[in-house]
Amino acid sequence: AQTVTQSQPEMSVQEAETVTLSCTYDTSESDYYLFWYKQPPSRQMILVIRQEAYKQQNATENRFSVNFQKAAKSFSLKISDSQLGDAAMYFCAYRSARGWDRDDKIIFGKGTRLHILP
Amino acid sequence: GAGVSQSPRYKVAKRGQDVALRCDPISGHVSLFWYQQALGQGPEFLTYFQNEAQLDKSGLPSDRFFAERPEGSVSTLKIQRTQQEDSAVYLCASSLVQFATNEKLFFGSGTQLSVL
Numbered sequence: 001a002q003t004v005t006q007s008q009p010e011m012s013v014q015e016a017e018t019v020t021l022s023c024t025y026d027t028s029e030s031d032y033y034l035f036w037y038k039q040p041p042s043r044q045m046i047l048v049i050r051q052e053a054y055k056q057q058n059a060t061e062n063r064f065s066v067n068f069q070k071a072a073k074s075f076s077l078k079i080s081d082s083q084l085g086d087a088a089m090y091f092c093a094y095r096s097a098r099g100w101d102r103d104d105k106i107i108f109g110k111g112t113r114l115h116i117l118p
Numbered sequence: 119g120a121g122v123s124q125s126p127r128y129k130v131a132k133r134g135q136d137v138a139l140r141c142d143p144i145s146g147h148v149s150l151f152w153y154q155q156a157l158g159q160g161p162e163f164l165t166y167f168q169n170e171a172q173l174d175k176s177g178l179p180s181d182r183f184f185a186e187r188p189e190g191s192v193s194t195l196k197i198q199r200t201q202q203e204d205s206a207v208y209l210c211a212s213s214l215v216q217f218a219t220n221e222k223l224f225f226g227s228g229t230q231l232s233v234l
Contacts (some may be wrong), residue, residue: 004160043207045161045225091160105151105174106223108160 002027004094006109013082014117020067021077021112023092034068035093035106036077038086048090051075053097079114087116120144122226124210130232131200139195139229143212147224150193152185153209155228161209167193200233207231 003026013019025034036048051059051068058066063083067076079086092109123142131137143150149168153161154177163177169190178185182200187193197204207228214222 043209043228043230045209045211047222093160105163105166105177106161107163110158110160 002094002107004092004107004109006092006112008112010113012115012117015082017082018080021090023075025073025094029096031097033095034075037091039089082116084116089113122210122212122224124226124229128230133233135200136198139208141193141210144224147212147214149213151211152195155207202233205233
């Protein structure tokens with residue numbers, strides 16, 4: 001079974017600085033998707049960034065970028081120029097790309113709470 | 119509506135009481151998921167619907183949990199004889215097509231259930 005591990009329960013960063021959130025995962029599959037979701041106090045999960053495992057190029061979305069190391073099964077999120085609105089829980093997540101069946105559900109890590117210091 | 123709507127936003131139940139949680143997905147969305155998120159944890163998969171068909175209920179923790187989506191739109195998650203360990207946020211998510219492609223998943227704001 002696939003697992004997702006986030007080893008940093010909480011992190012803090014100074015406003016305008018850069019922070020990196022870590023994520024490792026375990027799978028025997030070769031094709032899959034990886035995600036970072038943001039969950040603010042409103043509880044609504046917001047997709048931050050998505051990476052297809054078959055793509056070697058790291059995904060970027062404005063101030064958000066990932067460092068995808070497939071061999072190491074590592075998927076870290078870098079937030080540049082941190083803003084107060086970035087404060088939230090961040091979840092790393094995995095989904096198989098085989099097609100929907102009971103093994104294709106999104107699997108989430110336990111999350112990292114990010115604090116932005118003014 | 120423009121997004122996934124869940125109601126009620128908060129629910130307090132006495133232990134042993136039955137509860138029903140509602141999810142209104144985005145209009146036209148085929149796939150619907152329920153997740154359970156305990157305090158300080160990541161969401162855990164409960165069940166999945168494609169239209170009205172419940173294709174996967176492997177995450178339902180016990181036979182006290184029951185989900186339905188009779189007309190392929192609104193879904194209800196029912197918990198019978200609630201226990202304290204059922205206290206959690208219940209998240210609903212939907213996507214436009216069968217979630218077998220790189221389709222985006224839209225989440226609601228969840229129902230926070232507290233069992234006293």
